[in-house]
Amino acid sequence: MIITRSPLRITLGGGGTDLPSYYENHEGFLIAAAIDRYVYITIHRTFFDEFIVKYSKLEKVSHAKELEHPIIREALDLVNLDGRGMEITSMADIPAGTGLGSSGSFTTALLKALHSLKRNIVHPEELAEQACHIEIERLKDPIGKQDQYIAAYGGITCFRFQKDGKVKAWPLAISEETRHNLEDGLVMFFTGYSRRAADILKQQDDQTKSKADAGAMVANLHYVKDLGLRSKDALEQGDLIAFGQLMHEHWQYKKKRSGAMSNPQIDEWYDLAMRNGAVGGKLIGAGGGGFLMFYSADKTRLRHALLAAGLKEVRFHFDFEGTKVLAQ
Known part of the structure; x- marks a missing residue:
């Protein structure tokens, strides 16, 4: 049996500039961090010719081309496997649609x-690019590249999305003390709302490409990219209060990109957090639901207020291993 795991992620600055509609003209930049909440895949050979896939549904087919699950279907085609005599199962620590990539x-x-399974050695860059090829090029999802890259690489990583589609990745130059303080100061709460990121990202993508709407959206993303670069500087200088304040500023600009980015209940929870020790925060991911994340120098007060409001906290640490094989 083969077991692999891949980390989920949080974005620390510059989110949204990793979509092709933006970076192909202006280059994108963001900082992402992998966390110790994972997606797991298991594969094992069976004694039967049929192909069995278990996720939120159960599929039994004779060939991978017959699968309903688009990513599994395209991934097997990419590596030239038909799936016969195989069983693939997926599990996750946190459900899909919650903004963690x-x-x-x-x-x-x-x-x-x-x-x-095929005994291929694959570098994180190649793994990330193949994942992007499946989701963006083959399946035409209007999404960016950060999720695939941070999952493959792990760590707290800076990414530059170049106009030619290539991605440059390097570790954030953060001190060990700052990294521990950052991890200790970040708190994350589930809002209870879930959504498809592609729905919100498609709106951003369409506006970026539209002659009528592109100006405002591109200007917004220019500013968000600058906030990402300023967040990088603040983190590398160990100024976590400044980083938290930039998170707050980022959230204000992020909400301007779409009316579906937030809702009155999320805004109420955010305001409650800001009155109870949060320096700044934002919804993680494309918006519309999922997890609210804050940086706070007074976690006890913040945690007490949001737990009393009915939110559920998910604690985490950073992951520095990226996508890996656990058993083979």
């Missing part, structure tokens, strides 16, 4: 498992 984590974990 689960689709990119799923695709990288799946590809890692398939390459392991």
